[in-house]
Amino acid sequence: QKEVEQNSGPLSVPEGAIASLNCTYSDRGSQSFFWYRQYSGKSPELIMFIYSNGDKEDGRFTAQLNKASQYVSLLIRDSQPSDSATYLCAVNPRDTGRRALTFGSGTRLQVQP
Amino acid sequence: EAQVTQNPRYLITVTGKKLTVTCSQNMNHEYMSWYRQDPGLGLRQIYYSMNVEVTDKGDVPEGYKVSRKEKRNFPLILESPSPNQTSLYFCASSTGHLYEQYFGPGTRLTVT
Numbered sequence: 001q002k003e004v005e006q007n008s009g010p011l012s013v014p015e016g017a018i019a020s021l022n023c024t025y026s027d028r029g030s031q032s033f034f035w036y037r038q039y040s041g042k043s044p045e046l047i048m049f050i051y052s053n054g055d056k057e058d059g060r061f062t063a064q065l066n067k068a069s070q071y072v073s074l075l076i077r078d079s080q081p082s083d084s085a086t087y088l089c090a091v092n093p094r095d096t097g098r099r100a101l102t103f104g105s106g107t108r109l110q111v112q113p
Numbered sequence: 114e115a116q117v118t119q120n121p122r123y124l125i126t127v128t129g130k131k132l133t134v135t136c137s138q139n140m141n142h143e144y145m146s147w148y149r150q151d152p153g154l155g156l157r158q159i160y161y162s163m164n165v166e167v168t169d170k171g172d173v174p175e176g177y178k179v180s181r182k183e184k185r186n187f188p189l190i191l192e193s194p195s196p197n198q199t200s201l202y203f204c205a206s207s208t209g210h211l212y213e214q215y216f217g218p219g220t221r222l223t224v225t
Binding site: 004008041042043044045046088090100101103104105106 | 146152153154155156157158161171172203214216217218219
């Protein structure tokens, strides 16, 4: 079982719709959770992080965390064609001392104009 | 401008020919790290460094070396590259808070 699992997609949504991206993780002791956006051929850029159960909103983005279900999601409201990218879920597992993130393989999002 | 730079951005080489990929950051970050990214496997950490002269293995260190002689630089060395090291490589730096992790632009390496 992969430590961080994401559906590879592509997830296709029409412009203006809500895109819902999901991620599950295996280490129940994981402490913090991140969503990165990566455009094709570019480096990952952080868009959201969340530490506590519940929702965290930032503009059009909402991160949701459910530690009991070991589930993290990212909602993108009013999706725009510029949101088309691969979204990487990353988890900071219980403290190993090396401050590494464990990444999922990403979900490709396509927003259709 | 705060940034992480990597060179070269693209490299095609042959099996066994030693190469170095440089990484430099101008943010005075203590923590630096190398990742490789492969289709379907996500980003995997190769090596990391908590500070000058302090380095340690990540998840996939075989076939790689690193050094940290200066705070700003963290080169990745492939002593004898093999085709299975064909990948997209990212350097990252951080103050130590993971949400402040900055990635370099990436180096696409092809080993034939």
